[in-house]
Amino acid sequence: MPRAPWALMVAGFRRYATYRQATVAGIFTNSVFGFLRCYVLLAVAAGGTVAGYSGPQLATYVWLGQGMLAVVNSWTMLDLAERVRSGDIVADLLRPMDPLWTYLWTDLGRAGFSLLTRFSVPMVVGAVAFGLYLPTHAVTYVLTAVSIVLAVIVGFACRYLVGLTAFWLLDIRGVSMFWSFASGAGSGLYFPLAILPDWLTAVLWWGTPFPSLLQAPLDVAVERGGDGHAVLVIGGQAAWAVALLFACRIVQARAVARLVVQGG
Amino acid sequence: MASVLGVYAKVVRAQIRSQTQYRLSFAFEVFGSVIINGLDLATVFVLFSVAGSLGGFAGPEVFLIAALSAFAFSAADLVVGNADKLRDYVRTGLFDTLLLRPLSALWQLLAVNFAPRRAGRAIQGGIIYAIALVVADIGWDVPRIVLAVVAPIAGAVFFGSLFVAGATVAFWWVESGEVANAFTYGGNDFTLYPSTMFGDWFRTVFGSVLGFSFVAYLPTLALIGRSDPLGTPDWLRWCSPVTALIAAVVARAFWRLGVRHYRSTGS
Numbered sequence: 001m002p003r004a005p006w007a008l009m010v011a012g013f014r015r016y017a018t019y020r021q022a023t024v025a026g027i028f029t030n031s032v033f034g035f036l037r038c039y040v041l042l043a044v045a046a047g048g049t050v051a052g053y054s055g056p057q058l059a060t061y062v063w064l065g066q067g068m069l070a071v072v073n074s075w076t077m078l079d080l081a082e083r084v085r086s087g088d089i090v091a092d093l094l095r096p097m098d099p100l101w102t103y104l105w106t107d108l109g110r111a112g113f114s115l116l117t118r119f120s121v122p123m124v125v126g127a128v129a130f131g132l133y134l135p136t137h138a139v140t141y142v143l144t145a146v147s148i149v150l151a152v153i154v155g156f157a158c159r160y161l162v163g164l165t166a167f168w169l170l171d172i173r174g175v176s177m178f179w180s181f182a183s184g185a186g187s188g189l190y191f192p193l194a195i196l197p198d199w200l201t202a203v204l205w206w207g208t209p210f211p212s213l214l215q216a217p218l219d220v221a222v223e224r225g226g227d228g229h230a231v232l233v234i235g236g237q238a239a240w241a242v243a244l245l246f247a248c249r250i251v252q253a254r255a256v257a258r259l260v261v262q263g264g
Numbered sequence: 265m266a267s268v269l270g271v272y273a274k275v276v277r278a279q280i281r282s283q284t285q286y287r288l289s290f291a292f293e294v295f296g297s298v299i300i301n302g303l304d305l306a307t308v309f310v311l312f313s314v315a316g317s318l319g320g321f322a323g324p325e326v327f328l329i330a331a332l333s334a335f336a337f338s339a340a341d342l343v344v345g346n347a348d349k350l351r352d353y354v355r356t357g358l359f360d361t362l363l364l365r366p367l368s369a370l371w372q373l374l375a376v377n378f379a380p381r382r383a384g385r386a387i388q389g390g391i392i393y394a395i396a397l398v399v400a401d402i403g404w405d406v407p408r409i410v411l412a413v414v415a416p417i418a419g420a421v422f423f424g425s426l427f428v429a430g431a432t433v434a435f436w437w438v439e440s441g442e443v444a445n446a447f448t449y450g451g452n453d454f455t456l457y458p459s460t461m462f463g464d465w466f467r468t469v470f471g472s473v474l475g476f477s478f479v480a481y482l483p484t485l486a487l488i489g490r491s492d493p494l495g496t497p498d499w500l501r502w503c504s505p506v507t508a509l510i511a512a513v514v515a516r517a518f519w520r521l522g523v524r525h526y527r528s529t530g531s
Contacts, residue, residue, distance in 0.1 A: 025442040028446060033446070035466055039466060043318065044314055174289035174291070195310055
């Protein structure tokens with residue numbers, strides 16, 4: 001791996017590794033929500049299935065989702081918007097690497113740290129408290145890992161796009177709130193998307209990147225629809241990742257074209 | 265007293281003015297806060313429609329529990345939800361400025377950070393609660409009318425106390441933000457559903473020890489005239505104002521302890 005991306009990833013990892021208290025606090029909160037959501041979904045299943053998910057699959061769906069939450073990190077905006085507002089973005093644009101890639105590598109480093117801490121601990125808690133679904137094929141573990149990485153990239157590209165709106169709006173709180181809503185509801189965080197009417201599920205899967213953030217890796221992990229389906233889901237995530245990064249480039253080019261540096 | 269209130273009103277008005285300056289963004293925020301509240305209820309609705317009943321309760325009852333919880337939470341969030349800004353004040357030492365002024369530090373904190381966008385959500389919560397009261401099969405009498413009015417207030421005081429108590433954790437533990445969320449937003453999640461849906465020990469901790477069952481579940485049982493299938497004595501169903509009061513006293517104690525413990529940043 002080239003030196004610069006690696007250095008950026010390490011920097012992202014170390015930046016978040018500094019906040020140990022916050023990590024512990026986050027793990028605790030994610031776990032409490034895991035209990036809340038798991039009890040609710042299991043009560044809905046009442047010993048049977050919900051939208052084709054069995055009890056252990058629902059438990060995995062909830063706890064893997066709680067772990068993924070910090071890894072994908074949809075709720076925390078990049079500091080990009082703040083740097084646009086303050087004008088610091090100019091310094092970023094002068095550097096030899098495009099800020100898009102700088103932010104991406106740093107964010108992957110952050111995700112790596114979250115994977116070790118905020119992902120793994122809730123998974124253990126869920127496994128002990130409820131018992132999770134164990135994949136029947138070894139290849140599922142590999143596919144899940146690939147799907148999680150793609151989810152991180154899709155989540156990053158979306159947040160980068162939200163951040164770029166600061167070039168036009170300056171104050172992105174409204175847009176980021178809308179994003180929090182859409183990415184929460186559309187990604188399957190609150191309930192499996194398959195519960196929704198078929199047409200709505202189809203619109204979400206085909207028309208929006210949101211299911212790629214959570215529902216995709218969760219479905220791959222519980223082996224919903226078999227290996228063929230998993231490959232299809234991962235293909236969809238990859239397509240969204242490429243399309244969104246491409247969109248980031250275009251939007252950023254237009255934003256930079258209209259950039260007026262304030263102050264002297 | 266009147267002049268003190270006048271100062272607070274001025275600060276809040278200034279906040280409203282400043283935060284509505286970016287109009288498009290503000291409109292987005294109000295809209296967003298309304299749909300996010302709607303989303304909580306929509307989640308309950310979706311899960312209900314899959315199961316046909318939740319925790320042994322039928323539609324109007326589940327709706328009333330969820331609506332009461334959502335209204336209480338959104339009202340508390342409007343007035344006290346910004347207490348979590350405290351950790352920025354403690355981390356940067358800015359809390360000093362609040363202590364120097366001759367007004368209550370807590371109310372200054374709340375007034376200075378007042379977020380008008382949350383009003384949309386609280387109003388929507390109130391409307392939905394009113395609809396839920398109409399839809400539910402309630403044998404109205406004087407105690408029930410009083411309870412229907414008092415229960416959301418008690419719930420809001422309860423959540424408000426949690427917001428304050430949760431925020432004070434920052435006095436001891438600066439990067440603590442998310443721990444409080446487990447009990448504020450997590451508590452909201454718990455109260456949206458009938459307590460019967462949760463596992464034994466978890467329900468004991470959240471529902472009885474922490475008192476979340478008193479926010480929406482038990483008052484709803486009293487309103488619809490049903491005994492608790494979990495065996496809570498009938499008279500306890502009416503006690504949400506008492507638990508709210510206890511929560512407020514505890515939150516106040518936490519706040520005072522925290523302020524005494526505060527040593528600024530030394531810069």
